[in-house]
Amino acid sequence: MFKGSGEEFLQEKYKTEKRAKAFYKNQMLSYLNETMQEFIEAQEMMFVSTSDSNGKCDSSFRAGDTGFVRVINENMVMYPEYRGNGVMASMGNMMENPHIGLMFIDFFHSRNGLHVNGKAFIYENKELDTLQLTKKMRDDIRLKEGGKAERWIVIEVEEAFIHCSKHVPKLQKATKLHSGNNKGGDFFKVKESKKEVEFNR
Template identity: 60%
Template sequence: MSKQHGEHILQEKYNTRKRAASFYDNQLLNYLNPLMQEFVSEQEMVFISTADAGGNCDSSFRAGPEGFVRIVDDKTLLYPEYKGNGVMASLGNILENPHIGLMFIDFFENSIGLHINGVASILDNEELTTMIMTDKIRDDIEKETKAERWVVIKVDEAYIHCSKHIPKLCKPENDSSREKDDKAQKSGDFFKVKQSKK
């Protein structure tokens, strides 16, 4: 048997090859078209997936102000890494295995999603000067004072996640709830792991 991607093997097994071919032809790009770029620039959150050299997976969540994920060009985007728990799980995976998946979901307006798969690299703030980008993007990035470093993604695939089963959510009118000084949540031990150690 010739070497095939797992998805192609299963398309044959479950007789979905024709549907899949239509998807590849009509929904899949290897760059971000203008509508995809606009969509990304409006998002306040993204789910990321990485894996280490052994294939052990990790999924994580990144959020920031609208447009915190910046579009450099139709093949390149980057997002800031803010101060976290210091574990560096996602960045550690990228160091071992640069493949990354990003999942943007608009829960509020259109109930639609965008998958972006690509190859990631880690840049410290001072290394951003080596990237070719417009003055507008460079000025915008320089205003990002909380970023400790950046993840740059070269796009391999971009495709839709259809609205089926994506719930429509409503933002609270007063979003100051994020600013509440809730010690239980901010302590990092919401699930009482410290007390559950055996």
């Protein structure tokens, strides 16, 4: 069994200590600087990573109107949870293990990304008053979210660092939605697969 963190072990093994130290020193913060805050407030989507108390991982996608992830201050952000499939996978993990990773990527302009790691807490709508939100933010939430947000996830920031644009594709927004069913439904034909398994038993 190795001593120290897995990062440190592999940096030594693969001789990347010098590059890693430069990255920690020049690219990583324990808070969100002004440029990072502006980047988050300009995004329409992000990826969320969580794990349960046994370390079993889950990744999920979140999206909304521009600025749906709101920066409370340099140490705290929040995002709305909308009506979903009812499984509560991400929030269930948060109940067991509060550690969370957010990944924002600007696919349309800079192609840079931002990692935000920290601890997540579930807030009901009625509990938002306990947060130090500005009047402008409260009004913005009331105007843009209305009754859409069923609850909120508040993250205490512990790490923030860049994901460089290398290998990130540049995308172009569609001018209109494609016709047909865009909601997904049983897109992967799971019901059909389960019937086949039952039939073959």
